[in-house]
Amino acid sequence: MKRNEVENCLLCNSPIDVPVTWKTLLTNEFPRTICLECEEKFEICKTSNEEVTSLYKYNEQMKDYLHRYKFMHDLLLAKVFRYQLHYHLKKTKELIVPIPMHAEKRKERTFAHVDELLNEAVIPYTHLLEKMTTATQASKSREERLNTPQIFQLEQGVIVQQKDILLVDDIYTTGTTINHAKQLLLDAGAKSVKAFTLIRG
């Protein structure tokens, strides 16, 4: 991995001054991509239950980050959380399954945001699901979200029986997305389904 891959903070563009230590020279850890001030503005999420683990809270800084990454399509920002994601997911024994995007939606955005986060964190994953609707959760009210019918289906020919599965998504708000996917996988015979999200809204 290149040492000077990122010279300026990806979020505020001020130079990153990291002293070179023996640790940075000898270990293969990810180089910094954002400055300390920007990193401090992200709030770590402490409340987590057995089923769903989240890393960060949804605050102003996170809102800005998501806007720039998902809606302004600044793909390079996938690197921002690679260290944290790698650290939390590298030892999982479950099968990592990202929440998929509808093919049309993916073309529109030109990338699948959850997949890219995992790619940058060097975490292997498998796709088991397919999304059927192009409607986004963000465009619906809470009531509508809770009452939507199943939005996923299994990809053809996949077998989930007796498997432990970890679903990965970017944000957990009402839990509808995760619950739909979980229900589907459990019905298909999965042994256990847990979820991991970057943000908790």
Added chain:
Amino acid sequence: MKFKLIRSNKRFLYKGIIVEPQVRDFFTGRIWTRSNTPFHQEKVNAYIQQNYFNVKSGITSQPKGIFLRQSFTCNRCYNQIQHEFVQYNCAKCEKICVYCRHCINMGRVTSCTNLILWNGPLPLKYQKHVLDWDGTYTPAQKQAAQELTESMNNKRSHLVHAVCGAGKTEILFPAVLHALNKGLRVCIATPRTDVVLELFPRFQKVFPNTNIHALYGNAPKQAGFSQLVLSTTHQLFRFENAFDVELVDEADAFPYTIDLALQQAVLKAKKEGAPIAFVTATPSTQILNTVKKENWSYSFIPKRYHNHPLPVPRFEALWSYEKGITRGKIPLKLIEWTEKRLSNREPFLIFFPTIQLMQKAIPLFQRMNEKILSVHAEDEHRKEKVIKLRNEEIPGLLTTTILERGITINNVQVAVVGAESKIFTSSALIQISGRVGRNVQFPEGDIVFFHHGITAEMDEARNEILRLNKEGFGS
């Protein structure tokens, strides 16, 4: 009796589409991403099919250097810094595409987006512009205004070097009026949003018959074709080959001086051979060199409009101010200075080198007077706070360098804390000193540089002010 056939321009014969004035007015001179216009996509596509637009790719690449490495150029912002281009697997094209991070705030431009340039008929120009201004010029202003108008008329570039408070904006009026009445399109660009916001109402007032657009980040939509555009230099990324006359106000402000792409943007927004004029109080050596090399004409006003000398900054040592403020103690000299301002009921500005230091200092100042506020670049209520200070609702403001230029407050007194910091360059310090004594009734005022060691930049700023005073008053 014979009928004479009226031949219209061949290019614009009826092609199954009638050009809507809204579309024409909006796109003239603009370069826009195809998929992100304020009009319906199908409508835009129909126009493109009829050749009303030139379409080009968002990013072009060329092999460069001895190893023939791909070198990218963004066609919107003309950025060529290679590490700001990001290659990625595009799900739409199913191959590797590139996007430019430099202008991503205006919507992403990738190698697979199309940029469109208007190629159709031009809007009709309104030619009865009126200048409604009853102020008077000082002889120096009058001369500079005449020289500027003449240069613009002869398509010659020009530099107006006038001290802070010389009345630079008024100098522009005759040149702008002359150009507008010749049917030319004029742009007044500046690196700062604050300056656009300050200039816009003033220009609306003096050009009552002209449709003026003010362009800055998140500006509201403005209808019609504007022959006079006030814009931040960033927004000029969205123009190409558009203006017949371009005036750049405060051409030495950050980030214009260090961002090559911004300078390119200013040049690409004007038509080829169109004149450009820089108006500034502190021309950088780079600008002065271009003036010399390209033989521009040059006007110089060393005096303020009210014919009083510029206030000269004094230096005061404020040792270890940073330590003191971090510990929760304002240095004594600064307290005395502030209390004197409070007891004299004079509005004051205190400049800080960093936001962090200012935020540590604000609660300490509020202990002296709880109405003291602070303002920085990301502050939403920045405009309101400055207005409050102007209306004497609050006694003073703590600020970062964002208020260094373009603001006028009667009888304001200024202190710079940490004048030795890197961010206070000589031009910034000259601009800050220029805030003081701008009004005829209060031509003098206090400007102090509190420092932790005098730097060359501070000396340079002081010497330049002394030199200007000498030139203006010959003593």
